[in-house]
Amino acid sequence: MSGVVLQLSAEGSGPLYQWGEALVDVLIAALMLLVNLFPERISEPFQYGFMQRALLTSIVVGAVCGVLSCFVVLKRWALLGDAISHAVLPGVAIAYLLGLPFFIGAFVSGALTSLGIGAIERNTRVKEDAAMGIMFTGAFALGVVIISQIATSTHLMHILFGNVLGVRTPVLFLTLLAGAITLSTVFLFYKEFLLYVFDPVQASALGMNTAMLHYGLMLLLTLTIVASLETVGIILVVAMLITPGATAYLLVNSLPRMMLVAAAVGVFSAVVGLYISFDRNIASGGTIVLVATAIFGLAFLFGRQGVLAGMLRHRAAAKEA
């Protein structure tokens, strides 16, 4: 019962945060009703306030990353996602120094890096992959240097690898907000994003602004990466932005279903990973990603587009011939 009582964080004030805290309270209370249905062996860790916040964060991050990962996989943006996730680090550090919200700094440095990638690619004979490699490692290194000056190495480790058990209410509220913005944008502009990813020429011929869609999708990626920083960290967030989508890609044949399956894979791996990491006392970000990778492995072996199905089809075809 005491689980429902929230541990309020010391920082954060103003009406927005109060609203946010109230919203977080309500969501966690609803979540706990579900969790308490499980046997005590499973529900027990979630009696702690920090585990409740970690659970809600994991669910939101898993779902949002899952939905976006479909676009990343279909648009072949895996490397770009990796680049953006690394490039936000100096932005986060500078925003921290200036007292700005993390998201603003992260977005500015992410955008500058992608502009830099484009500038190198257009003006020199260096190709896109090398340009990405140069820019994102450079930005990442800058971030590491700045953070090593202003914070302890534990803090740096938390940004790099995430620490979902340390999520405080204001951060959780921002994660919720980022998730809501991302999911509603994808829903409202589903037609535009679908056509932009599937057939950009047709999107353009129908008068859609493809540049806006391109940068809009990148903006959503940045937003999601920043929202996931505390959960899986900069280095592993790209796994959550690829693996669930790739898993769903092996299982279903329509984009809405792919997004649902990917979101489910994302939520499942985040929650199971969280539980295992608490139970075994191991790093949460790494555990979450390992669970997602294991699910991908299963889909790879047993999925509709997987190895086993391919072998069976092959054998059936051989028998017919």
Add this chain to the structure above:
Amino acid sequence: MIQNLHPTMTVESSDRKFSRNQPRPAETKPLPPAIAAENLSASYGGPPVLHRFNLTLPQGELVALIGPNGAGKSTFFKLLSGVMRPTEGSISVFGKQVRDQRRRSTVAYVPQEEQIDWDFPISVWDVVLAGRFGRIREEGFPRRLAPPWFSSSLHHDAAHEALSAVEMLKLASRPIAALSGGQKKRVFLARALAQEARMLLLDEPLAGVDGRSAELIFNVFSRARKEGRTLILVTHDLASAEKYADRIVLINRTVMAEGAPEKVLTLENLAKAFEGGFIPARYEQ
């Protein structure tokens, strides 16, 4: 449904409502040309792909664009669909700038097979419904924000009719990965029909297509032409072009020859356009 072009289309298209099986009323004023390109140049940053390109095409014809690889045929389509902007000169579609026509779904583009990712998780039905996205967006807020499966039945009817026109209704729920070459072409043709565009741009609509599909595709073309649509196709198939097209445009970075098939398709013209290189087979004189 298909023949009723969209209400937002203006004066010059109003006589087009009397389409299919009905004689067109006498025209009171001349229709603007389907395409008017003046002194058009375009490039991808290097040397111009199109250079001093002048072409005026009337409405309602089936036009075949013929030229060697790299002659700028696909680039011309990109300019017409607004994907690319000319570096010089001007181009108008039905008397208006391409920019204005884009938002009215005036021009439909049927891509070449290799431009599409056939592994994409999308069904035949969803591809064809995507032809309606421009129309759905024209409905304004808040309806333009609804995902396609919530949009009005008008759009679903149009997709249904387009699919039956290409005889693909039975395969509507199939993923596009499971289609044959001819079926792939028919699906994207259905998307263009569902769009109810006045101009159809078809990039190699007959490449890799079996005989039955080819016949069906030509039937769809001639029906669309009777409805007053303008069809422009890029093709290497000179024999079919000669048989079906009202007009042939030979291009190689600029217009080399233009007019009725028998006038344009002379060995002399072809040799000039193909610069003495490989002239597509199947053309025997």
